Amino acid sequence: MAEKLVLIDGNSIIYRAFFALPLLNNDKGVYTNAVYGFTTMLLKILEDEKPTHMLVAFDAGKTTFRHETYKEYKGGRQKTPPELSEQFPILKEVLDAFQIPHYQLEQYEADDIIGTLASEAEDKKWDVTVISGDKDLLQLASDRVTVNLTKKGISDIELYTPAFMKEKMEIDPDQIIDLKALMGDSSDNIPGVPGVGQKTATKLLKQYHTLERVYENLDEISGKKLKEKLSNHKSEAFMSKELVTIKLDSPIKVKIDELDYSGYSATEVSTIFKNLGFQSLLSRVEGAEEGAIESQELKEIEYDILQDIHEDILTDHAALVVEMFGDSYHQAAIEGIGLVTEKHAYFIPTETAVQSKVFKEWLEDARKSKIVFDAKKTLVALLRHDIHIKGIAFDMLLSSYLLNPSENNHDIPAIGHRMGRTEVLYDEEVYGKGAKAKVPEQDVLADHVVRKTNLMYQVKSQMEEELKQNDQYELLKELEMPLALILGEMEHTGVLVDIGRLEKMGEDLKQRLNDLEKEVHDLAGEKFNLNSPKQLGPILFEKLELPVIKKTKTGYSTAADVLEQLKDEHPIIEKLLLYRQLGKLQSTYIEGLLKVVDKDTCKIHTRFNQALTQTGRLSSIDPNLQNIPIRLEEGRKIRQAFVPSGKDWIMFAADYSQIELRVLAHIAGDEKLSEAFKNDQDIHTRTAMDVFHVEENDVTSIMRRQAKAVNFGIVYGISDYGLSQSLGITRKEAKKFIERYFDSYPEVKNYMDEIVHEAKHQGYVTTIMNRRRYLPDITSRNFNMRSFAERTAMNTPIQGSAADIIKKAMIDLHEKLLDEKLNARMLLQVHDELILEAPKEEIDKLKEIVPAVMENTVELSVPLKVDYEYGESWFDAK
Known part of the structure; x- marks a missing residue:
């Protein structure tokens, strides 16, 4: 098989991908649009080119040997947006997963690395494909080297061979450097000859072939002005030629024989795709392994399969796993129940469990302490059998989530493995994967379920101790666990x-x-x-x-x-x-x-994800009722279909007004910001007044819109690039706007500086209720990784505290509704909004209770404000 070397200009392609795709981030808040675009292109390259050798070249830094010739080389370029900068290390992780070499060399550009390797491969009679968005690389095109040039975006590519260049551009590859020398290149700040464009430069080169010959024949060139321009800017022209000439003998340490490429491991690539949230690319990963993972040898575990349940086995303290196959537990059946006490371990078949009066009484006895995995799921599953579990004392899922919020997998075996316990197989090792997954025979199932239950029983004390050391035990017991049961009842109740x-x-x-x-x-x-x-x-x-x-x-x-x-x-x-x-x-x-x-x-019956986001916010799936589009009138009207479940009942919606900005005012202790909220001013108008130095009556709608964008942008650690995109202004204007904001609210800037310092010192940040988010990259030597961690440090306490507040409000409101013996009940939580249903006669009571509870659930230095509406449907309650 003939050797085929593929060389990719890493900087050029990731830049083009970044600006071609919307500014997307994954569920961890990491920007991924540029990496996603690059990766989709990479998969296509591997499929189309089938390389035997491969390398992705990167620029090493801003300064190169060309700056010795011309200090202004590439001068005037805007600073790389941080949203792109932080994606470079992620891209390199993706390349590592694909087992594709990447390389950079101090003082040299990616072009020089590519040129040197392409030249070496050409000498060996290899076929070479160069992929870039930079026309400078066209000078490398030859009978052996094809340059694939991206046009707009990254999906539209033109293949440049010498013949194609002659037809399209009327010049040969080696004349590209002369063309650029004459016409210059504003993107690289290469001067060329002012006033000479591509058309004139091409005409000159068709006649004289090279820059040198143009100047040798200067006297016979027609056109007085042109001759004058060429004569006056001869030194710039020759300097420009030197700048655009790619070095074919760069002192690179890699050799083409070391760049052999034999494919990638589907497992490694699938793993990184899942971590990055590239679900749509998973199906494109070739050779994905099928079937179950090989089972490991496990020590035998003693347990009994119960066909009848006696009171004497049900102790005051036990671990319980209600096993279900699949995630969609509102429809899924219980496959069996694991029970572990201080005396023994048991597997209880579903029919035995749900038909036993003794077992039901034990489950519903609040005095009997139960360790469970996922209290919400357990509650919902048992409610479908008319069993209302009480006495849940520990939830392993929520504990793991609080201790390790950045982890993706919080099932029992994964938690065990993180704690050094390997006596439980992963679920897919027992059930299989994908379309082949199925419930195994009862003896295999029973062994697996009992092992999971026993592991939970064994590690509960250790996990509790870790939570106490982190000052998070109260967060588990007072916030997350009570909320799980409320959410379970909301899921079970559903929305009509x-x-x-x-x-x-x-x-x-x-x-x-x-x-x-x-x-x-x-x-x-x-x-x-x-x-x-x-x-x-x-x-x-x-x-x-x-x-x-x-x-x-x-x-x-x-x-x-x-x-x-x-x-x-x-x-x-x-x-x-x-x-x-x-x-x-x-x-x-x-x-x-x-x-x-x-x-x-x-x-x-939507499902609320309580152990997913690193900020602590709830999300909803199957279906996602938090995401019904409401910008279009037709989208808003979909909410008309959500109605109360009782006759003469109403829907009641209450939401926090600008809760994240109020939390920011509280945490930062900024006087101006706090005063605005204490005086119940429109915060965006007030910000516009402060930033633009105008009176309230002089604030225009455009000023307020800009102030609103920066107010909310600050909460999310917005950059000048991000703000410029949302407002349609230049980055320079956006940068000035952010500076004026910080001048107006200096304590906000102080908070951001201090929280980053604190995060570097302790490795994490916390919310007002001690929820933690760990930031291992906060001290990274890599600028991009560090800057993303710094932005996360700034916004997590704000977003996370807002999430804590609404969670506590749900618990307080649930208790208040019970205390007042009202029929009203919560149905949904949508970000900062709670939706209830209630009999019409309870409206006046709700108008009094709901805002009072929500506004007083925590005490901040600024008041919390709640707005409410009610009506015949969810739509009418907005």
């Missing part, structure tokens, strides 16, 4: 859905989509499939002659970002964008919600 109304919305949306389709067809002058980019592209860019923004391998790009840029070009665009938005509402939310409605109760 007016199916007829939801179906009618679906019909209305279909009609609206049909009307929009007709309007688009009329504007296009013909019928076509709106959902087909292949049919839509030619309509927009050939028939209607709209400007082409981006092309793909299969034709014109009609992606949302492309259509957004064309909004003002033709009325068809706005209708297409609306058609897509409404289409998503129809498929994801109308049809999606109808699929998950319980047919017996007409209710939706």
